[in-house]
Amino acid sequence: MEIVLALGIGVFTGTGVWLILRPRTFQVIIGLSLLSYAVNLFILAMGRLRTNAAPILPARAVGDPAQFTDPLPQALVLTAIVISFATTALFLVVLLASRGLTGTDHVDGQEPEA
């Protein structure tokens, strides 16, 4: 289980970094969102993996920490998901504006000299 998730995180990161290094802005956006998936999974993994132990108390009483997966990373990732959506939106609009102003969608602001 651990090795599958670790490989998944690795693949997300690798593709994310590769896309961020591309010259066109749209690929950079996709790369950033892939990287944010990788980071979210990584944060979740820091609470160790448990299956079938969703952090929801079965009764209205004091919970036993040994029974559930770690809820704290989940709470952090939940906010991170929403924030990364906002970042993607802002980045998209900034690059649309920059394309309108400079007439190109290369990250350097100019086409490479052919």
Place this chain on the structure above:
Amino acid sequence: MTCISFVWLSAPDLALTQLVVETVTTVLLLLGLRWLPKRVQESGHANTKGRILRWYRLRDFALAVATGLCLAVLAYTVMIRSAPDSISGFFVENAYIKGGGTNIVNVILVDFRAFDTFGEIAVLGIVSLTVFALLRRFRPAAESMPVPEQQRAQDLYDNAIATRQPGDTVRSAMATPALMMTVLFPIIVIAALYLLLRGHDLPGGGFVAGVMMAVAFILQYMAHGTIWVEERLRVLPIRWMGTGLIVAGAIGCAAWLFDRPFLTSSFSYLDVPWIGPVPLASAMLFDIGIFAMVIGATVLMLIAIAHQSLRSTRTARTRSSDEPSRTEAT
């Protein structure tokens, strides 16, 4: 895939949120893609240029693989070690006694770490206002100004046949999906409210409910177009955002009346006929604040981008109608 692994690793809240957020992100990216150029073929590279390009690619590839491997190894080595004692135990033990909810993740968000969440919805609001402001003076690049190719083909077909009005092809192709989307609107709204209300005890909560509600609005826009929706629905995203932030802030300040620190919550259960016991924590109201804020912000961002198509066709039309008169004048 991320969504499925969240389900697998017992994080139902994250899976729900990831699913709806991904839907909205896809719509957003597609709206943005309209204003980006098609891929330009770079041909005729000189030999040295090609070699440099290949060298760059190789370097990027090596860098990507190295980073991926490093993070995979790091994640694996951390995961096979046993977890250190963290503060999570506190949250699990006190989620019900101090926070009054059984969904621990949601209680952490709206109660123990409410100040953090308050800051986060403020960030979300700022971002969406920035998007709105940036797009108001937006001038798209010249070559993406004209009406898209596919739409032009449809218009040609519609104009060629006398009985058809421009836009008929799109309308008839979209008839069934549009009907489905219209019918879905109340269903999605109910689902969103359900998620919002049960959020304190079961998976759900303000964020996922808010984004889901935004999806309901966006579906109407996709089904019938901007003009139709705005004639019938009063979507006031900025009003939603303001209300959300004020509600959340007011709940926080209300704690001061009882000599408690900012954002302290209290809770009890209310027996509503038909629905059963509804958890009535002040954190619930805070969640409603988050809900309104998230709807407002998401809808504002998407609508701001969607309106660009309307505006650009309008400017293109006025420009083309200007041109003949100018030639006549000269």
